[in-house]
Amino acid sequence: MNYALPRTSTRTRTSVSPVMAVLLVWGFVASSASAAEPNADVVTFPLQVAIALEGGKPVCTAAWFAQQVSDANELYARSRVRFRVTKTREISEKFAALHTRADRDALAKLTEANVIDVFVVAALEDVDEPGRYRKGVAWTSRPEAARFLILSAVAPATVLAHELGHFFGNGHSAVPDNLMSYTRTGGRVFFDDSQVAKVNAFADQFLASGRLAEARSSLEARER
Numbered sequence: 001m002n003y004a005l006p007r008t009s010t011r012t013r014t015s016v017s018p019v020m021a022v023l024l025v026w027g028f029v030a031s032s033a034s035a036a037e038p039n040a041d042v043v044t045f046p047l048q049v050a051i052a053l054e055g056g057k058p059v060c061t062a063a064w065f066a067q068q069v070s071d072a073n074e075l076y077a078r079s080r081v082r083f084r085v086t087k088t089r090e091i092s093e094k095f096a097a098l099h100t101r102a103d104r105d106a107l108a109k110l111t112e113a114n115v116i117d118v119f120v121v122a123a124l125e126d127v128d129e130p131g132r133y134r135k136g137v138a139w140t141s142r143p144e145a146a147r148f149l150i151l152s153a154v155a156p157a158t159v160l161a162h163e164l165g166h167f168f169g170n171g172h173s174a175v176p177d178n179l180m181s182y183t184r185t186g187g188r189v190f191f192d193d194s195q196v197a198k199v200n201a202f203a204d205q206f207l208a209s210g211r212l213a214e215a216r217s218s219l220e221a222r223e224r
């Protein structure tokens with residue numbers, strides 16, 4: 001609110017026809033309503049990223065991960081949920097190649113409270129089908145039942161978004177190009193309405209239970 005600004009009535013020399021004026025007003029109302037509604041209570045969750053070292057170098061760049069986050073935020077734009085990287089660190093070479101359940105479970109001790117932990121590794125072998133390599137997984141460790149995401153550094157664009165879909169309660173879909181499907185035709189990847197509703201419901205539940213906190217120092221969060 002600009003309380004300090006004097007209210008001035010300005011007359012414009014440009015003539016606007018009544019029809020044009022109505023369209024302009026309608027356009028303004030329509031665009032402000034559609035822009036405001038979905039963002040009314042947007043929640044930004046913190047991603048805490050741990051990148052494994054391999055041969056002394058991180059298995060992915062910060063830019064590569066930032067692109068995964070940006071793709072995810074684009075896909076989640078229909079939901080109230082957004083993601084932001086709040087911390088990035090490098091972790092030991094011993095986590096670069098994960099083959100067994102125990103390898104994945106060992107990451108649990110590196111997780112922190114109230115964030116979504118994402119580990120990026122060079123190789124992520126399927127624990128049920130040895131020899132098959134995965135692009136990503138939403139994993140629940142034993143015995144702690146810590147839930148976190150693991151991405152392979154060779155993951156294509158929407159893998160982080162897909163694993164976040166699992167984190168936010170969604171199973172797989174059989175519909176091609178659905179974010180939660182394994183099938184891509186090259187068409188636009190999307191979330192359907194029930195999946196968006198599930199993401200929103202899980203977000204509320206994560207906040208209510210204290211499992212996740214909102215990302216701090218978030219401009220969006222402060223502007224709510």
Ligand SMILES: [Zn+2]
Pocket residue numbers: 162166172
């Ligand atoms: Zn999946």
